[in-house]
Amino acid sequence: MKAIAALHEELEATEGPASVVLARFVRSHTFPIVEGDTATFFYYDGHPLDGVVLRHWVFGLSSDQPFLRLPGTNAFFLVLQLPHKGRIEYKLEVHRHGERRWLRDPLNPRQAFDPFGSNSVCPMPGYREPAWALPDPHARQGRITAFKLSSEVYGDERRVRIYLPYEYHPHRAYPLIICHDGSDYLRFAGIKNVLDNLITRHELLPLIVAFVDGHDRNREFGADPRQPQYLVDEVLPAVQERYRLLDDPRARGLMGASFGGVSSLFCAWNHPGVFGQLLLQSGSFVFTDVGEHGRGPLWDPVVAFVNDFRRDPARIQARAFMSCGTFESLIAYNRALVPVMRQAGLAVRFREAHDGHNWIAWRDQLRDGLTWLFPGHLWMTYD
Amino acid sequence: MSAPVLILGPQRPTPNLRAHLDRCVEPGLVALITAGWRHDEDEVGPLHKHIGRPLEHLRLYAIMDQVLREAPDLARAYHARQARILAYKEVYRISLRAAFNAVRELRRQAPIDPELFQPDLEDAFEALRQIDTRLLRRVQEIHEAHAEVAAPYLDHPAVQRARARILAELEPARALLLAGGHVGVLRNRLRFFGLEEAICALPSQGVPVFCWSAGAMVLTERVVLFYDDPPHGHGEAEVLGEGFGLLPGMVLLPHARLRLDLADEERVALFAGRFSPRICVGLEPGAALELDPATGTIVDHSLPRSVFCLQPDGSLADGGPP
Incomplete structure (x- = not known):
């Protein structure tokens, strides 16, 4: 001024x-x-x-x-x-x-x-772009590969991209995260840099990430029953066929932002005990206590699901890292969900940032989220 | 004639092992321990290619797993002891956090009235050191309480056989290479087979030891774990436990520039003061300190800025310990 x-x-x-x-x-x-x-x-x-x-x-x-x-x-x-x-x-x-x-x-x-x-x-002056999110020439580089999957659930062919950590060994079993909106996480949130940096620093366990995209994204990720079926019956077996995965729900995760967060939670809800770790960023967890949600028909299945979820959150049998921006209209819904989940005995970590509904905000929370769900041996490893 | 111990910096991204190995050791067989790599213990191909000489790989990680499978009674006792030590570490952290808070607050306020604050600050520092010392004592007590696994190689046939095999494989080597990795696993596996004395005796037998990262840390008197900015929990350094003592008077800090906030003079001063009189030595790729264990003299072959010492005033001094 x-x-x-x-x-x-x-x-x-x-x-x-x-x-x-x-x-x-x-x-x-x-x-x-x-x-x-x-x-x-x-x-x-x-x-x-x-x-x-x-x-x-x-x-x-x-x-x-x-x-x-x-x-x-x-x-x-x-x-x-x-x-x-x-x-x-x-x-x-x-x-x-x-x-x-x-x-x-x-x-x-x-x-x-x-x-x-x-x-x-x-x-603003207090905002710092995190060093771990930026390309580091000394980080050990993982690689991105891909395969095509003929989906019976959706009746079309879909691409699944795979992140393999540096020095990936085919004989060794790894944890897996399935990431909604994978192409956007790669392109706009620079998630490969994040994974490479965190794994190099031993903050994050070496893991495999399967990146999936929706073809009719808002519909498929909006509590559409086909999506859990697609992930559990088609994507998971296809990844297991190609790579050795740890056979333990605690070593299997789902992640996504916005409707991708809804889809992650919806999938865990529909297949309890399959995925033990959830990373939910700015989840579109709109619910109603009474009356209409007023957000249009696309949200009807989302609101119906979140209302069901609030009645029985423990059904998901998973730990959850949640984050949301304080500049988002979704902040109130996310805040409201946390105590409901904790009271049901779920381990939940919730982080807020003074940011909006965007990819950089989601990138900036990845370190907290990924390392809480899959912590590496940073205190013990000196190589 | 005694042989040196070569303390090297991390071997990634640019290894310097070959250069110093060729400088100090005649062509011939060398022994390698990579137990700190855990499941990846056998992935020695790139390192073997780098050194370009015959290698005797001592597979301590795999051998110990095999021994514990063959001796379930020993495995149970061993894991019970380790669980007890881990449980005590939580107690140690509670005390450590409180002591750190006191030191920090007193340091913050000391400039207001040094005469008033200084004696309490020194006491608070001493309390911090005593907590570290108490950890060592309590861990020793836990070891004594689990006597059946205190020195298993002495009386358990499976361990005796494995130890004899390892020592036989080590015997013809012209040098021992001790790689980094998981420092707790490396130290425990070496200890399990009672190899600390054998390794510490190598230089006096004319066999040089080349060590880096966790491999160097286990040879100090006291192994210190450090990471200033972990994503969760506190970033205060912790003592893991006693090392083998071949490298006395120093705390080794591989990859210090990545793991410590060295621009924060307050943290550097606290770190250096806490472990004083030991010298805290940062080791980056390119570091190479040649120690003669018989005389304690060190010759510094490091690349510029790859070795530095943390000073009690919060600054960094280039080069290795004097």
Whole structure:
């Protein structure tokens, strides 16, 4: 805010054109301007425009935050207070000549990617990109391979990608995690880097990950009875045929984000005792105590399942690591599920972060989640 | 004539074993112990290729498993003892955490009034050291309470046979290579066969010992486990137990740059002070310290910045111990 106040003063004092002052201001700052716990978003492209709106996914704030115009200029700004460790993804909506255009913040080079494209990113001063999530040239590299699976359940052919840890030995048995939205975890959450780094540091047991994708994702992952059947009757045996797996539910896990979290829990619920470890990120665990959920028909089976699950959570016979962003509308549902599961005797670890419903937020929780479910021998191994 | 002990840095990503082996040992057979690799004990191909000379692989991990299968009574007693030691470790951690909190808080406040705080800070440090010492004593008591597995090689035929075979295989070797891995498993398997004395005697018999990572840690007086930023639980270093004492006066810290927050002077000072007067030595790939156990002299053949010592003032001093 100090920066904008200083700019305002300078604009008032200048006798020359405002454009010169504004151009200098843009050159001499990085954007958004973060001062303490406030972030100042700024837009100026030198051309006339009618307005700017911040489009973001911070639950609790109005999703469209209008910018203020600096008097007498075509420059706009918005000041937001955000948590010290917060991180938000956003776009700008620029209004010009009656048209509204969404764009990434042209003054901010930081971007995050997802299946729909990319967003601008505003990290607050307390947010640190974890070193274990970034490529490390000294990490021992696992490898990704793949096979095709002819699915009777879905009546089509599907690709299953496999992560094998470094120095994978065919004679040795490994734990397995089946990962929903595998392609997105690989592409947008950099999960291979995470696995390589954590295994190299002995924080995580060497394990195999089977990455699966949905063809009609929202329907298949939304408590669709075909998905547990597909994973248990087709994917699991196909992986077992090709690789040696530890024959113990505690060595078998499921993971996923959003609807992938629902599908993981739904699968464990439908096949109790098969999967003993669950990693559920921003699970879309919407439930109702009374009345309608109001989220559309796609959610009907999800809500029905979560309502059933809340009545008998112990049926899943699994440990669960759950995480959710405090900027998500799902935070309340996730928080509400934790005590229900704990009261039923399930081991649950729950983590919150000041972030949203996005792949970087899910990446940033992978260390806590994976290493809690499959801890390596980090204290004892020195090689 | 006595032979040296070569303390090497981690052998990944770039091994330096071959260079120092060729420098110190005439061509010929060397013995290798990889028990710390556990299930992967037999995966010695890349290391064998690296050293390029005949190898006698002493498969202690597999042999001990076999012995315990043949002697279920011994296995039961052994596992009962280990379970008791593990249970005591939880007790040790409770005391350790409380002592750490006291030291940290006193150090934080000491600059306000050093004269007032300093004596208590020194006492708190001493209490921390005593907790480590007590761990060693309590573990020793547990060993004594389980006398039937205190020195099994002395009276159990299955162990006697295995030990004799291992010593026979070791006998013609021109050097012993002691690889890293799981430090607890490596130490326990060496102990199970009563090999600590045999290994410590090798240099005086003219047989050099090359050790790295966990393989070097087990040869110190006191094995210290360390990881400053674990994903779960506390990051305070713990004493695993006594080592074999061939490398006195030092605590070895392989991969210290990855495992310790060396930029945090407070943590470095605490670490160094806790284990003083032993010198805490960080070992990175490229490290090579040549120790003459007879005289205690060390010749440093390390690459730059691959060896450093943690100082009580929180700084790092390049090079090995003086």
